[in-house]
Amino acid sequence: MPQPLLAVMSVAAILMIGNVLIICHELGHYLAARATGLVAERFTIGVGPNLFRLKDHRGTVWSLSALPVGGYVAFAGERDRSRAGGYAALRPTARMLIVLAGPAANMLVAIGLYVCILAGRGETTLLPIATTIEAGSPAARAGLEQGDLIVAADGTSIVTFADLGAFLQARPDQIVDLRIERQGAQLDLRPRLEARHSDGRNVGYLGIEAHSLGHRQLGFGQILLLAPARAWTVLSLTVNGIVGTITTGQGAGQFTGMLGVAHLAGVAAASGPIPLLALTAVLSINLALMNLLPIPVLDGGAFLFCLFEWVAGRPASARVQELATRTGVAAIAGLFALSTIHDLAGFGLFQWLPK
Numbered sequence: 001m002p003q004p005l006l007a008v009m010s011v012a013a014i015l016m017i018g019n020v021l022i023i024c025h026e027l028g029h030y031l032a033a034r035a036t037g038l039v040a041e042r043f044t045i046g047v048g049p050n051l052f053r054l055k056d057h058r059g060t061v062w063s064l065s066a067l068p069v070g071g072y073v074a075f076a077g078e079r080d081r082s083r084a085g086g087y088a089a090l091r092p093t094a095r096m097l098i099v100l101a102g103p104a105a106n107m108l109v110a111i112g113l114y115v116c117i118l119a120g121r122g123e124t125t126l127l128p129i130a131t132t133i134e135a136g137s138p139a140a141r142a143g144l145e146q147g148d149l150i151v152a153a154d155g156t157s158i159v160t161f162a163d164l165g166a167f168l169q170a171r172p173d174q175i176v177d178l179r180i181e182r183q184g185a186q187l188d189l190r191p192r193l194e195a196r197h198s199d200g201r202n203v204g205y206l207g208i209e210a211h212s213l214g215h216r217q218l219g220f221g222q223i224l225l226l227a228p229a230r231a232w233t234v235l236s237l238t239v240n241g242i243v244g245t246i247t248t249g250q251g252a253g254q255f256t257g258m259l260g261v262a263h264l265a266g267v268a269a270a271s272g273p274i275p276l277l278a279l280t281a282v283l284s285i286n287l288a289l290m291n292l293l294p295i296p297v298l299d300g301g302a303f304l305f306c307l308f309e310w311v312a313g314r315p316a317s318a319r320v321q322e323l324a325t326r327t328g329v330a331a332i333a334g335l336f337a338l339s340t341i342h343d344l345a346g347f348g349l350f351q352w353l354p355k
Contacts, residue, residue: 020280021283021287024105027105043062043071044071046065048066049066050066106287107285114281115223126214128151128163129150148180152178152179153178154167160216168203171204172196231281235285265279
């Protein structure tokens with residue numbers, strides 16, 4: 001794809017993804033506030049002059065601004081504790097619920113996206129195709145050949161290599177009936193499995209390896225179980241990567257700033273809907289994590305202030321909150337600057353500098 005076209009697609013894709021995720025995040029705050037009885041004063045999409053505004057029967061002003069970049073929800077009395085019915089006058093636990101609802105909404109969006117991906121494409125898995133056959137193994141003696149697809153074992157349908165492995169391991173030193181598909185024809189083989197010692201027990205051993213990836217369709221119940229697990233895996237890997245970078249200093253070069261994310265979004269959009277949905281799910285999880293950082297201008301910092309007030313029975317002093325907010329703004333600005341420089345270096349912008 002020509003670079004100018006990729007650049008345009010990157011900008012369009014990151015604006016679309018970013019706005020959708022931010023709107024969902026703010027809707028999380030809004031709906032949690034509604035659950036506590038708090039009415040939002042304003043829900044704005046974008047920045048700049050208003051193009052459209054509507055006031056609902058609860059008094060919330062919904063508006064669309066000229067520049068489609070981000071959005072926010074504003075509540076009455078966010079800092080005025082004396083205002084009855086305002087945000088600051090709520091119990092700390094209610095405010096913690098509202099604060100956490102934004103990141104929770106992003107996690108739910110990621111799970112929903114994985115549901116769509118799994119429903120449309122199925123699960124990526126190893127297929128039960130013999131890629132490598134060990135010389136002298138039961139598979140070799142029975143006549144298995146490279147490229148053979150194992151479709152059934154003892155009459156049981158085999159869909160994935162994991163299915164085959166579970167079947168074989170439970171039958172050490174037994175003869176099994178394998179239905180093989182080879183070059184469009186089916187034939188039956190009856191290898192006697194060897195018994196190998198593994199994890200304190202004997203398991204059946206055939207002697208093949210599989211490296212062919214494919215997709216298998218899933219039932220709705222399987223999708224509902226697998227989608228949260230997929231989101232949890234991405235969350236765990238991301239957290240472990242961050243912790244590893246902080247504790248060891250390694251892997252910092254793998255993190256990407258906004259420019260790098262925009263480039264990835266353009267590449268994903270050009271690759272098709274599934275890659276774009278997958279990237280959006282990962283970014284949604286990362287947005288949830290970023291907002292949970294203990295920085296005052298983010299949800300994590302607001303949660304800590306609410307938690308302190310709940311435990312101590314009083315809010316943190318105005319001076320402490322102001323100092324923490326300024327420090328948080330400086331930290332975010334520094335991280336943004338460093339990530340942008342990292343992205344520009346990755347694009348080769350600084351290659352002209354003398355070495």
